[in-house]
Amino acid sequence: MFKHDLQQSFAPVTEPIKTFLNEPLPKGVGWANTLGSALLATIVIQVVTGMLLAIYYSPNAEVAYESILYIENHVLFGRAIRGVHHYAASAMVILIFLHMLRTFFWGAYKHPREMTWVLGVVLFLVVLGFAFTGYLLPWDMKAYFATKVGIHVGGVMPVLGKYIIQLMQGGSEMSTLTLSRFFALHIIVLPLVLILIVIGHIYFVRFHGPTPPGKREEELVKYSHRFFPVQLLKDSTVAFLAVVILLFLAVYYGAPLEAKADPTDTEYVPRPDWYFYALFQLLKIFEGPLEIIGAVIIPGAFFTILLLLPFIDRNPARAFAKRPVVLSLGVACTIGILALTTWGSYSGNRAKDGLVAGGAVSDSAMVSAQYDPARGETLFVGLECAGCHDAASAGDNIPPGLEFSGNKYKLAWLAGYLQHPHRVRWLKRNERPVAKMPNFDLTPQQAGDMASFLLTLRLDKKFPEVDFDFAEADSDMVISGKTLFGDYGCDGCHTIAGQGDAIGPELTRVGAKLQDDYLYHLFKNPQSIIPGTVMKDARLDDIDVEDLVAYLRTLK
Amino acid sequence: MSNPIEMNELTSRRGFFKILIVLFNGLIAAALAVPGLGYLLTPVFRKDSGAWISLGAIEKFRANTLQKATFTYVSEAGYTRAEKNGFVWLKTSAGDSPDAIAFSPVCSHTGCNVNWHASRNAFICPCHNGTYDADGNVVSGPPPRPLQKLPVKIENDQIFVQLVA
Known part of the structure; x- marks a missing residue:
């Protein structure tokens, strides 16, 4: 009796859920339709991990980097949570891309689902906004220089350019003000926009129902099954697999972290995260006065057409055979984006070449901007390096203190030395090595991580910057x-x-x-x-x- | 009529799918919740080591008198270090084996800093008039516990106090 009463009391909640679960689905709806809900799962993951990261992160250029190191090395599961946030960002871009491709090829953007598509494209832009504002936050080398490039793109706009740059930077140069406004966008403005759009998008999807594959809107739709349980199970399976992959990447590889941003560095060649390679490559193709074509015109035109696609393509047919022109253009665009992304991933490795040139050990794969000082610190502690390298007792025949390594050594040399101490430090060529340091058999990655950690140890008071380049x-x-x-x-x-x-x-x-x-x-x-x-x-x-x-x- | 079938829900296709759905989503939630909780609870498991803070030479203080002993110390919070000012209420005793007692100024009621009123021979809290005697015991007002006595040591005529025991 009581149970029955409660059922009635909660009916305003349970009834819509029942309707939601029992939604009839047209024949042909299946695995391909799981991309949207997988995307929703990654959004939930980003919201949760993002809230957690914000608990320890500090959006201040002085300590932002240190707060990331703290999360990585001193907070329980900090490394895993930052890793998941990092890789889920990539997952979001991949899933949204696939989801849009699926919608495009199935003709699901067509009348009456125009607004679902438009909201989806805006969502895509918001996700790119998240990516752009997010990777400045660690304030490492990549953050600083890749964002500088991104801000520069804003400056390519005629007339308005310099105002756009000032607006993005929050001043005449990149500083704490840039960091705090990117942070505010990343954790307050964009999430609100994202949540509103997601709600709108899902509402529109549910209102119109899934697109019957290959059918015109007016054709009689044959409903073959309901959302619960088969489709929900498929959605859950894909989301679960996504989480397993993200956890693996986060725990096994961890999120990258480069050395702390050094605005005076002249060797660092910035590279954005992979999802901006296509835009990055466009920037490189169009140089000099043509820059605006790659920076503004092509991406601008692409997103405008994308946004207006349902209004431009008014052909109601959804069968592949009846949409040759639009589908060919779509395939061409997809290949173009993939090609630019691949091209962008291969070019620009000058960063690595530049660092290795003339390095003490240039034979190995030393060098990369992908070194992680946080991992280096863990290694430094694990190998008990400080047991010998004690700043207090440094002197003759005692290993040097490392408190100003960051003012002293160059990365490539240090990484090479750490990997093969005896190969690098010779008294005279072909004579017995004098390095007393044991060879710890570090991998190139470990040596690089350790070197990049040692470079964070600085005594800038003792070594003020020399006023000469x-x-x-x-x-x-x-x-x-x-x-x-x-x-x-x-x-x-x-x-x-x-x-x-x-x-x-x-x-x-x-x-x-x-x-x-x-x-x-x-x-x-x-x-x-x-x-x-x-x-x-x-x-x-x-x-x-x-x-x-x-x-x-x-x-x- | 339907009962025997419902009894077999576990083995039915629909029932099996239901279990899988709950399992997968439960695992996703656990994968977020377990590390997330650990992450949130990190400070709970962290033990602050109480460093000895120097209050200066013992002869700086008048013996057998409660007085404010101020000091500057380096406070480390996560990835930041900052110089902070602090104080304790201190009473030293002279003699062959000098000794000292230090009271934390934090009122046991709501945590305001108490003041020593020599004229009334009492610590009085400005917030709710909580009153303690010269030994830190509650005399009147809302405080539930005496003032906290801090560990003190004297080495080479220097007084050290530990803020976190």
């Missing part, structure tokens, strides 16, 4: 530096390519190993950098030091 040193400076090297008797202690005495460190490839600014400070004040060193403080003036550094940095 050595990359712009001309050949006169290099020649002058080489002469000074002899004049000051540096070769009395240092060997370069077999010339000179081997009392101090060999300098044959010092340019690949040490940063320009570190060399500068070393010349200016050897004792303060390496306490107890026998290196003379020659009291050089700034110009001589600059020339010497300009010379040494060419030794690679």
